[in-house]
Amino acid sequence: MQKVKRNILLNPGPATTTDTVKFAQIVPDICPREKDFGEIMRFVSSELTSFVADTEQYTTVLFGGSGTAAVESILSSVMNDGVIVIINNGAYGKRMCEIADAYGLDWVEYGSPMDQPIQLDHLQAFIQKLPRPASYLAVVHNETTTGLVNDIESIGSLCKANNMTMMVDAMSSFAAIPIDMSKMNISYVAASSNKNLQGMAGISFVIAKKEELEKERTTKPTNYYLNLSAQYKHFKETGQMRFTPPVQTMYALQQAIIELKEEGVKERYERYSQSWDTLIAGIKKLGLTHLVAPEHHSKIVTAIVEPDCKAYNFESMHDYFYTNGITIYPGKHANLNSFRVANIGDLTKNDIELFLALLEKYLQQIGFHSAN
Numbered sequence: 001m002q003k004v005k006r007n008i009l010l011n012p013g014p015a016t017t018t019d020t021v022k023f024a025q026i027v028p029d030i031c032p033r034e035k036d037f038g039e040i041m042r043f044v045s046s047e048l049t050s051f052v053a054d055t056e057q058y059t060t061v062l063f064g065g066s067g068t069a070a071v072e073s074i075l076s077s078v079m080n081d082g083v084i085v086i087i088n089n090g091a092y093g094k095r096m097c098e099i100a101d102a103y104g105l106d107w108v109e110y111g112s113p114m115d116q117p118i119q120l121d122h123l124q125a126f127i128q129k130l131p132r133p134a135s136y137l138a139v140v141h142n143e144t145t146t147g148l149v150n151d152i153e154s155i156g157s158l159c160k161a162n163n164m165t166m167m168v169d170a171m172s173s174f175a176a177i178p179i180d181m182s183k184m185n186i187s188y189v190a191a192s193s194n195k196n197l198q199g200m201a202g203i204s205f206v207i208a209k210k211e212e213l214e215k216e217r218t219t220k221p222t223n224y225y226l227n228l229s230a231q232y233k234h235f236k237e238t239g240q241m242r243f244t245p246p247v248q249t250m251y252a253l254q255q256a257i258i259e260l261k262e263e264g265v266k267e268r269y270e271r272y273s274q275s276w277d278t279l280i281a282g283i284k285k286l287g288l289t290h291l292v293a294p295e296h297h298s299k300i301v302t303a304i305v306e307p308d309c310k311a312y313n314f315e316s317m318h319d320y321f322y323t324n325g326i327t328i329y330p331g332k333h334a335n336l337n338s339f340r341v342a343n344i345g346d347l348t349k350n351d352i353e354l355f356l357a358l359l360e361k362y363l364q365q366i367g368f369h370s371a372n
């Protein structure tokens with residue numbers, strides 16, 4: 001097999017992929033309405049479900065689209081009556097608020113600091129004080145803005161106690177940080193093909209309880225392409241997506257799933273954690289800090305505080321790394337003064353060591369002297 005030039009992507013997805021995943025896209029042309037292609041999608045759907053739930057009760061609904069499509073599909077398809085509480089402690093929680101607003105949902109925002117864990121007793125009091133009954137709650141698992149991991153198990157218990165349906169944006173945690181939908185009381189999970197799954201960008205999916213998807217809705221749908229139950233029913237009946245799927249991306253995802261099963265989710269997270277430990281020890285040595293404390297950190301994406309130095313400029317640092325085959329990412333929030341480094345994808349701690357060696361040179365070049 002020919003080798004493809006390897007770039008080290010330290011942006012939080014699309015992640016660095018193996019050559020076997022890249023080449024899995026080179027297949028004979030096929031009409032996606034053929035049974036053979038349906039088999040690929042059934043494999044993908046069933047295996048994705050089995051990473052987080054039992055396939056008898058839960059299923060995965062696939063869409064062609066980026067991750068936001070799955071989040072939007074849940075928010076725009078599921079609500080029937082009652083308020084949705086949306087937890088906002090970063091850019092992706094904020095995005096869910098924007099989606100809720102665009103669809104005119106009955107929603108309330110629960111704001112929480114971006115670098116601190118959610119105070120559950122405060123959240124409980126907030127829910128109880130709402131003037132209208134809250135029936136749903138949406139939360140991001142790993143807030144990619146900072147790397148803060150929200151305690152979805154405890155939030156799930158809180159939802160159970162309050163009789164609320166819980167939806168989780170697990171875009172940047174799925175396939176690395178363990179999730180057990182049944183144990184955690186999660187009704188809907190949104191994720192995509194191109195982060196910890198190490199597949200190509202273009203497939204977005206929702207994992208949900210079949211029973212929920214089969215419920216007849218009493219209200220008129222406000223969406224069309226993203227209609228979750230229509231997509232579920234069509235696939236169940238025909239083995240096809242309602243509209244043209246990203247065919248070659250599906251083959252790549254099939255291969256990525258095979259590789260994840262070979263590695264194991266737990267082992268993948270251990271590999272990521274090793275890279276993260278290397279990163280954190282390395283930046284500390286260089287006199288840099290990061291925003292979220294280790295005990296609340298996902299160990300997947302890190303918001304590093306920008307060096308306090310006149311000559312520092314994110315764009316020039318980005319370009320310096322980029323010409324050396326490494327891609328880093330800007331901060332997501334204007335007030336945070338951070339840049340981001342993700343340690344996901346087909347990378348090891350050796351790649352992080354290379355990043356750190358280059359970072360050291362860059363900091364020397366700009367005359368950064370740590371306060372340590």
Ligand SMILES: Cc1ncc(COP(=O)(O)O)c(C=O)c1O
Binds near residue numbers: 092169192
């Ligand atoms: C937590 C989270 N939600 C949603 C998204 C949106 O995904 P996409 O850019 O694929 O639409 C991202 C992307 O980084 C994310 O990290």
